[in-house]
Amino acid sequence: MVKKVLVVDKEVKLREILQKVLSERGYAVELAQNGKEALKMIPDFSPHLVIAEVALPEMDGFELCRRIREDKRFGALRFIFLTAKDAREDEIEGLRLGADDYITKPFDVDRLLARVETRLRWLDAAKDMVCGEVRSECIEGGLAGRNLIDVLQILEMSQKKGRLTVTNESKKVILTVDQGSILSASFGNKRGKFAVFEALSWVDGRFRFEPVSEASEVKGEDNLSITGILLEWARIADEIGQGPIFPTERAAETNGVAADFIRYVKEREGK
Numbered sequence: 001m002v003k004k005v006l007v008v009d010k011e012v013k014l015r016e017i018l019q020k021v022l023s024e025r026g027y028a029v030e031l032a033q034n035g036k037e038a039l040k041m042i043p044d045f046s047p048h049l050v051i052a053e054v055a056l057p058e059m060d061g062f063e064l065c066r067r068i069r070e071d072k073r074f075g076a077l078r079f080i081f082l083t084a085k086d087a088r089e090d091e092i093e094g095l096r097l098g099a100d101d102y103i104t105k106p107f108d109v110d111r112l113l114a115r116v117e118t119r120l121r122w123l124d125a126a127k128d129m130v131c132g133e134v135r136s137e138c139i140e141g142g143l144a145g146r147n148l149i150d151v152l153q154i155l156e157m158s159q160k161k162g163r164l165t166v167t168n169e170s171k172k173v174i175l176t177v178d179q180g181s182i183l184s185a186s187f188g189n190k191r192g193k194f195a196v197f198e199a200l201s202w203v204d205g206r207f208r209f210e211p212v213s214e215a216s217e218v219k220g221e222d223n224l225s226i227t228g229i230l231l232e233w234a235r236i237a238d239e240i241g242q243g244p245i246f247p248t249e250r251a252a253e254t255n256g257v258a259a260d261f262i263r264y265v266k267e268r269e270g271k
Contacts, residue, residue, distance in 0.1 A: 003120050004028045006045060008038040008052035008064065009082065018051065021109055022116070035059025039067055047077065049119055051112075054083040065099055078119040082107070140208040143168075148199050149230060151207050156180045156226040162212045168205035173198055182224040192222045193229055200233050 005027045007018045015031045022029045030045050032038035036059045038052065050068070054061040061081055068074050080101040100119050103112060143151075148166060155164065155177050164175040173187040173195050187195035 002026065002028050003049070004030070004045060004047045005116065006030050006032060006038060006041060006047040006050045008032045008035065008050065008056060008061070010034065010053060010055075010057055017109075018112075021113065025113060025116075027116075033057075035061065035064035035067075038064055042068070042074065042077075049078040049080065049116060051080045051082060051116070054081055080115060080119060138208060138210045140206065143202060143205045143207060148202065148207070149233075151209075152177075152182075152226050152230065155209065160209065160211060163210045165208045165210075166199045166202070166205060167207075168199075168202045171198075171202075171205075175199075177226070180226055182222060182226060182229065184222050185224070193224055193232065196224065196229050197233060 003026075005022050007015055007022070007029060008031075009015050009018070010033055012033075015033070019029045019031055030041060030047070032041055035052070035056045038050065039059070042050075050064075052061040052064055056064065059067075061083075065079050065081070068077060068079065079099045080103060081099050082103050082105060084105045101115050103115060143166070151164070151166075154160075159179045161178045162176070164177055166173045166175070171187070173185065175185045175196065176183045182196060185192055185195040187198045190198060
């Protein structure tokens with residue numbers, strides 16, 4: 001199936017460049033010059049991905065993303081922000097609104113294409129996981145190139161219920177999830193969000209999700225919102241100078257700061 005991309009930017013030249021390079025990669029591309037125009041186009045065009053400038057006329061990129069995320073018809077649509085402003089607070093706001101990535105202008109076209117391919121692979125992974133639920137099958141794969149952020153967002157989007165095991169060599173984090181919440185999480189003597197933070201810091205590893213049908217099989221006491229825990233991960237990482245952790249580019253940074261990050265969180269929470 002041909003993937004469809006909607007490019008939203010006030011700069012005519014940039015829109016044309018992106019249309020050319022994306023079309024050459026086999027994507028179907030439509031263009032919009034502002035957020036209001038894009039919002040009107042989305043129901044008919046049904047894009048798989050939106051690439052939008054933050055500073056758009058009439059309706060900015062943040063508002064466009066917010067409107068899309070509020071509409072359940074577009075729950076699987078991926079969203080990448082473009083901005084000429086390298087500000088961490090904008091990255092945090094983009095993540096809070098449900099964006100999948102954030103690219104600062106000027107950008108390298110090959111890097112942008114790599115980001116697009118990663119986001120659309122995420123969409124394929126989500127489709128596979130939904131199919132897995134219908135067949136009551138386990139779903140598993142590698143974290144390399146995907147990251148646990150993607151896996152958790154997939155589980156949230158598809159309202160999965162079951163047990164997620166994440167491994168990295170001899171290390172193992174076990175989570176139970178149900179309809180957008182992490183009911184329990186454990187890693188050795190770590191529990192709750194600290195166990196989730198440990199797994200989020202892993203660049204490599206594997207995951208295995210086992211769906212269940214009985215509510216009694218996914219009991220837990222943590223009850224962490226998946227969206228909430230990812231926002232806290234991004235916010236605290238920003239406070240210690242690492243910036244929001246997006247799987248496509250920043251994941252490599254987390255391996256070296258993982259221990260410091262977990263220690264900082266513990267001290268901050270007094271645990």
